[in-house]
Amino acid sequence: MHTLDSRLFVFSTQRAITSFYASQQEGLMPKAMGIDELFSRAFFTPSKSAASSHIYRILLHTILRDLLAQRPALTKLLVFEQSFLGYLQGSEFLLPFFREIARHKVAMSEIPLRDIYADYEEHLAILEEIYTRFVARLDELGLEWLDDKQEVIKEFVQGFSQIEIYLDGLLNPIEQDKLYALSAYTPLYIHIDTDSYNYAYFRWLYAEIEPGFSYTIILDSREVDSKGVAKGADCRKVDSSGVAVGSTPSTTLARKHALPDPKQIHIHALYFELRIAQCSFVLEKVRGLLASGVSGDEIIIITPDESFSEYFALLDSAHNLNYAMGRELLSSPKIRAWCDELRSVLEAITQRPNAMSDLAFVESIFTYIFTQANAKANTQTSLDSTNAPIYQAHSSLDSSHIALLDTLPPCPLTTRLQAKILGIIGDYLRVESVLEEFGYGQLLELLFLRIQELGVDDVFGGKVRVMGVLETRGIACDYVIMVDCNSGFLPRIKESDVFLNTAIREKLQMPTLQDRENLQKHYYYQLFMCARKGVFVTFTHNEEARESSLLNELELQGVSITRDNGDNLYALFAVNEPKPYVEEEIVAKVGDFVFSPTSLAVFAECKRKFYCRYIARLKEPEPLESTFDSLALGELVHKALEHSYGARVGVVCDKACMQMIEQECQEYLRTQLQHTQTQGFSYELIRQDLRGFWQLERRLARSGFFVLACEQGFVSSVAIDSKQYKITGKIDRIDKLADGKWRVIDYKLSKPSKASRDKHLLQLAFYRLALESSALVFSDTASALAGTKPTRIESMVYYLKDAKPQKDRALLLSQEDFHAQKERIIELFKQTSGEVCFEKTQDTTSCVHCAYADMCNR
Template sequence: MPYAMTFEGFLSTIRLFPQKKRLPSSLRPLFLSIAASKVEVERLGFESNFLSFLENSPFFLSFFDELASVGVSLPSLASFDVYDEYGDHLGVLERLLEAYKSELEGFGYIDEALFEAEFYEEFVRGYGEIRFLVEGFLSLKEMELLNQVASITPLVVTLEIDGYNLDYYRRLGMTKEELERNYRYEIEWGSQMILSKKALPPLGSVNAYAFGSRLDQVALVLERIHTWVNEGIEPERIAIILPDERFADYLRLFDKERNFNYAMGERFSDSSLFLSLQKEIERLESLPPPASLLELSPLGLEALRAFTLELESQGEIEASRLLQEGITLLAPLERILENRPPSEILRLLLKEFATRRIDDVGGGRIRVMGILETRGLNFDRVVVVDFNEGLIPKPSDKDLFLNSSIRAKCHLPTRLERENLQKHYYLSLLRRAKESVLAFVSNEQNEPSRMLLELQTPIFSGKELYERTLFGAPREHKGFVEEIIDSIPWERERFSHSRLQSFLLCKRQYYYRYIRGYSQREEENESAWLGKTVHRWLKESFDPSISQKKRREHFLSLLQKERFPSAKLAFEARATAKKMERFFEREKERAKEGAQPLWLEERVEFEVEGIDFVGFIDRVDRVGEEYWILDYKLKKALKVDKERDLEKTSDFQFALYAQALRQRVGGAVAIRAFYYDLFKGTLEEEEYLEEKIALLPLRLARLKEKNLSFELCEDARVCRYCAYAAICDRED
């Protein structure tokens, strides 16, 4: 009888470690965090604090695993790093890896991902033929193992080739003949001969729907399931695919009949048991010593054993048993933990428990899963939500230590290859289904995945579907689009350039936001945080006390000292600093040309036509007899206001700041204004500064009008990313 197993299970079986004690995967982060306390990981932008590093340890373990998979050592990477871009990083990483291995050796463990194994030849000889379905990447180490397998027993590999994985498999050189896209191959591994070649089926019906928010996508899921089940499709033949598993929380809100079966289960961190244990730990931590058991001796696991007894005496039986389980897990490391504060160990256990899942044992017949779980499976009908850029494909953190050029040189998958692999998974899923629908969010923060263009998928509005499915009849907004007549109390208000721009773009938007106060709660994203931080570093680096030669050095020192909210942001900041080299070189040239920074992140309060304004100017330089206003731009593609028809322009930022500057320095001084591209080190001049200054009185006069009509804007493109589009019935 044929026997099936996962490729991971197969590799684990044929790799032997005689008389070695394998390190449980759950303990890898713990040992690495202990090793990190002995290495200067701060030079990588990470905190060496035990718990802080523990949270970031997956970045390092993934990197070490990748290098081991291609047989590349950290010292040998230096030969690939032509410009010594990562030289300092690699030295720290090498010391961290050695410290990690040393910690393991002290406890008699080996990390099987980083250790050479013996080949279990007898297991392979037990099979007359082995067949392997390839869906993902094959590392050099894995290919070497398959070569060993093929030398003992016939090995046939099956793989599907499309435009997303063609280049990768051609690069591997798996066959003597050249592979072609849109075919399914069976290949004899040992001889590299193609045994069969069959054309892949064409895509079935695929349509996409645009929605205004993530929650709205649930409407498409519910509507499609209702339609398909009524058409006679078996629920087991329907799949809901989540690029981000957190979307399951939205589905659960509307899954009152328990039709869905969630392959990812439920997060244990959301359970009442986890939350109650977390609350109890926080309560005890807040007690002053010696009232808290967490501050009493003995330290280490002994204190935790006392704490479990305390919980049990309070009737918290389940919490006590959970902690006992955690103590058993950590028991082999008691020697390491004996001097650790109990509160730290408890936090460590909470992190471990937070990764656990509770199986969805009472789920329905329609499967909800991630894309990786669909490999090798076939469904008749498929819904994919969150078909947005940033999720399809999902960016990887694996380029944090090496760029794509170096990765290609040492035979590691590049960023593009990893992204294309994800697209291959989605394409394979859609190809195997008879009908598929894709949902995505389209608003100011989100845009559809470029894969939609590559698939040439028809796109429809999901607005009416959303209203009909979730709320019954379509909503009417007749009362909201009537004429609104009001006045702006400009004498009592303080304006900014963005507030003026809102008024000029759309008076109705201004009315809702600034008069009625319908302000949306805005959360700062990572890009905004990084932008503000770079501005702060630049302000400090261009302080008059710091010489021109030392500015970049000071900027980099601030980067090293910064406490970043996440490891990803830390490395994005380093990448940004690297890209800003041209800016600092340009600054040296400008200094020689006589440019002198006068204002840095300057707050200005000023008056124009009797209206009070406030703003922050990134920088003002004195260049000869001129004053230059500089607005930093930290974007890959700098876009500036090029509106030649001044009647249509709404951007008066530089015009306002020029007025503030003239009021501050006095007189009709010569002023120029520039957008400063921090990546390219180039200056893009505002072409119509004086013309806009002349127009300001006319534009500001509109603010003062009595009985002003707050009409809808004529250009509906403004509504695309407007928070009030639904109120104005302009969501389409």
């Protein structure tokens, strides 16, 4: 007959416990549990009860809300949205920070942030006030906090001859003290495996810890009498370190042996261009291993970021994988639809029993729903005896509520999920006095937020486990496949890890960011060491992602790593042979098109651009509304000049008149460009740019001239080889000089350049041809142009921006330039007479700012 092993075995994870039991022979099994369960069962806080994260979040929510209500100015420092969800998100941020300082027994006043970051002194004071209120509220409600003094339940601990603890991870100071306190009642045998990443963490336990060894350390601080019998200790008398008074923490090295050389590890690494492409290797490798007879239990897939499991769920058509982390509750369409309908029903209820609080009413509703669901499924009508009072609460619902609830579809939740939801409500009932401040709608919002955080087990998956690295502690297998071996995923940085910088953490003896990173690397290193037959890692390699530094560090330690291009070896999708690029040829007729100076210039610049804009009429993207670009500014300056000159059509422009025109133009611009600081800056720039323009205009006004028209539209035609080509346009300004000559002016807000000169000369020649044509017709003819005909025409472009030297401000169309541009215009018109091959321009410099560049593969 087997005797009962009186030892207690403690592991880091539930999977390690399962592996431990699987390794035992048949018979009476020894007791095993996780280290968190050990602490919860071996310690208690006098006069206080345990509290869940749900309760902590609610309390922090109310503290933040009350604090910001009392001192609204704090919103400038605490960037929490002042809403129900905003306060909840604030509590999500603060809780990890408060937990960390409590676990490391750090008082807020001890944080030397004031000495390092003086600018954050006020922030720290606010955090300290929030923390003080939080701890005081917990005391008021009789709820325990992490740094509360606890006592050992000696009857529980002394029931074991010794406790075997397989430690893998970092224990905070409070947890270390708890181990010392337990050692006052029974010896602890602590087993650790060390490497270059984690050995320094255990110096608190044994000063001579070295990397690369397996240690068994006995922690025993029991008092013994003269006969050597342990006397135990008074658990109610504990010093500041948590150790029973009168006992001396004693550590003894019981065993030490070298671990296998890391050189025995071989890692096959594959890199991919896309993150999702890693699935191609993983799924194919799993299929091959299973086909070769490898048990699915001997294959583990590690996802540093659990979101990667969404790719697997999408592409695992063979259903070989199961997900240890489970799936989100609302990932099931059926459950999501049921929850949405339930919430709609609850929100529609406006009348509730007067004798019941909102929370008790919600509790009764869920109890009724779950009771009915279980009754219909011929299961027990209550989850367990402790929940019996809750299940009786539905009797207080009236017939109208029950009738409404009976319209809901059948409840799709398992009894396990039902118990979790009732447990959440039970937590809330413990702080019902706090929740009375919440409205019914806020209470529902809070509850459904917590419900959507629940997970469901993956019961339909295969035998190959997909899990996070923390779940792998203490277990071994034949094959390990790891994805996302990239920096950013490994090591993975949390916000709480960087809240205090390294210098502060070192002063407070708290784990630094480097410590956190090393601990993560240790988990992966241990996992690779425990893989008996093969280790495969994949990572993304592109401009934005690079492999994790862990691979280089392992190579320095002697680990053999082979890297291959996974895209060349494994294709996620079938790869088709790329088709050779063939330039598209577009041939069409221009037809009865009316050319403007702009469209003709586009035709001369790039025929393909002309086709896209004027024949295919492809709309160009509009600029952002908030962007006050150069085009909009140019239009505004044109309007200002039209406003000031147009008011004096037919009037002699002399020195006095020019002064009035200049003032009115600047006033118009000022009123249009003073809405924002950016526009005001634009106004000052354009005002400075126009100084040279006004100087030139005043000099020309000495001989006097008349303004005949501003922004004058026209239609005309040009006869070439007995064919008429219709033209149209709008001239910025037409002046009549003292000698009867017309001066045609076009404004340009851009600065003169060699590239723009040819385009602008073409435009001036276009205007002159139109004015000299017998078919010329002005649109909305002003009285100053009525019945007039130019005897001579002078065409010029005004460059409004400040240009040096001064002579470059105006570009005059000489007789020689006119004849050259006229021949060019005639040739361009001839090219449009028949079918046109709308080819791309060979001068790709004009493609830089073209809206159709992507379409042209430029």
